[in-house]
Amino acid sequence: MFTLTPLPYAPEALEPAISARTLEFHHGKHLATYVKNLNAAIEGTPLADLSLEEIIVKAVEGGLTAVFNNAGQVLNHNMYFEQFAPEVGQKTAVSAKVSALKSALEAAFGSIESFKSQFAAAGAGVFGSGWVWLQADSENRLSIAKYSGADNPVAHGLRPILTFDVWEHAYYLDYQNRRPDYLATLWQIVNWELVASRL
């Protein structure tokens, strides 16, 4: 059985980029429902003993749509909420891990600013509900991808590194229809140490 992973910060810690009210609904209601529905879908089946990643792969292989959607959304949201931190902008020390990520981003996208603008543009371009991801292949080559619904890099044999949720529930209370503003603001709260640890 899966449980709701607690937020690693207080609900108001990410304001004004993400409000406490948005987090209360997004984490406390939307993610909690995905966890509940995933448990209901796998209870009493062989999937109940597997990790989220393993369940996603099995769901792809078996065409198990309900399992895939809920397992994908639990993994996506766990990674999304985990990768933010308050007061990130005040950090000055850059670890070796972050340096390695920066080098990989510069190799793939030319510069950090170019990566950020390509990533945000991809997120703005997701049609309807979905996610924009930075993903890595087995050689640690980075790419940006748009995924619909609950889809994610794990379902495509790739490693998930960074993601911005572009379902409307992620931003509508704070930004209404201004998805590009939401995406541009999220850079202020990204915990690069945490993101670099996924590379």
Ligand code: MN
């Ligand atoms: Mn969401």
